[in-house]
Amino acid sequence: MDPVLNSGDTAWMLISTALVILMTIPGVALFYGGLIRRENVLNTLFLSFITFAIVSVLWFVYGYDLAFGADIWGVLGTLTNPFFSGVLESGTLSTYAPTIPTALYAVFQMTFAAITVALISGAIVERMKFSAWLAFVPLWLTAVYIPIAHWVWGGGWLYQMGVLDFAGGMVVHLSSGVAALALVLLVGIRKNAKLLPHHLGYSVIGTGLLWFGWFGFNAGSALGATNLAISAMIVTNTSAAMGMLAWVLMDKLNTGKPTLLGALSGAVAGLATITPAAGYVNVTAAMIIGFVSAVICYYAVSHLKPLIGYDDALDVFGIHGMSGIIGTLAAGVFATPLINSTIKGGLIAGNPTQVGIQLIAIVSVVIYSFGVTYAIGWIINKTIGLRVEEDHEVQGLDLNLHEESGYRLS
């Protein structure tokens, strides 16, 4: 590709960036906000918004450089432009996407970082101190997200091995899902761990915005207005639809009735699972991926979670973590050079070693994200404390932490 600014590509990437912003605020915020007790609705929405704000600032202070700067030993990027100094002024084109400006690539990537951290909040809602979350966001962004983004996308050791992660199966979903698991083990189980959504209508709007925004997430990861973007958009939609249908089927078979929350969960599982494979697979593979994803995630949240006994409030590990694993493996199986000519393809295309690379990446990200998140959580717990006071948790966080009420009758 010629290193010449292409206005079509630039326009599409500006739109994609805005679409991914819509996924976090208000997409994730509303999706999560509808699923908790009414006494915690503002705190839950707030976690997504404040996360977006913190990451938006830190990404340009040092985040982008450390994730996508010149590689140091395959581990981290180089901090050559702190505070993004000179990047906007120079107007250079991105080395990762030669037809769009570096600054546009950076802000597109910022939205990925923001939604990844915001996703984790779903696991610890209704019981974590707001101050502890404020400390967690920059620490996790710096110590977990940025290194993993560098390993996979920024020229790091997994990138050098040829790992396939089109739009963030490992970087976004697996890293946040595993982090959620580590954090809930430290924060502990809620006093009332029943998941009884107080306003499913919010979650419907949130999921709609996620689905819509995911086209920026996955088709935007083609980094241009290309055939690959169109292909990614189609397989993303197909997988989401198949995920929704499969979860509804699971509901029907297991409890006798289809549920709307189940349908939403299946769609999100389908979206998350196709993410790492979105730029590499065809529609048939997307159907299989969406179906398998919903079935496995269904069992993870309805059987595995109660069996192990952790309180992942909104199933961040059960849906995003599992989707990250399934999707990353699926990319290694179904990827084909017929869809994306820059790769050798996966198992079915005659490249079985790709599955091994994908497995190494999954294991590495799981161990790293879990270990470092646990360490961060442990430190915060010993200093600020992770858990709110018991009476605050029982009465709700909105009044006690923010002195606001989501619903006032008079």
Next chain:
Amino acid sequence: MKKIITIIRPDKLEDVKQALEDIGCHGMTVKEVKGRGIQLGITESYRGTDYKVDLLPKTQIEIVAKKEDVDSIVDAIVSSAQTGCIGDGKIFISPVEDVIRIRTGERGEKAI
């Protein structure tokens, strides 16, 4: 004088109000309440896991009426709130010692 407390399905409120109006009963106090009957609520399923929800949203209507009007009020409520399914609600009737209209200071049946 009697106080009639009736617990009904929230979606039956408009029907009950209309039935009471048709027999000339206008005064009432309405509350949104939660409660359960002998069947102990219902089961809801979220993400494949069943949860027992034993306090369901209901509507409570309080009416103070003359003793001789009680039967017609009860009949109006039963006929308008009844679906025949579990959860239709209940009516409780208790004596009232006195009623005072704050605006005028009137007491007894004149103040209803």
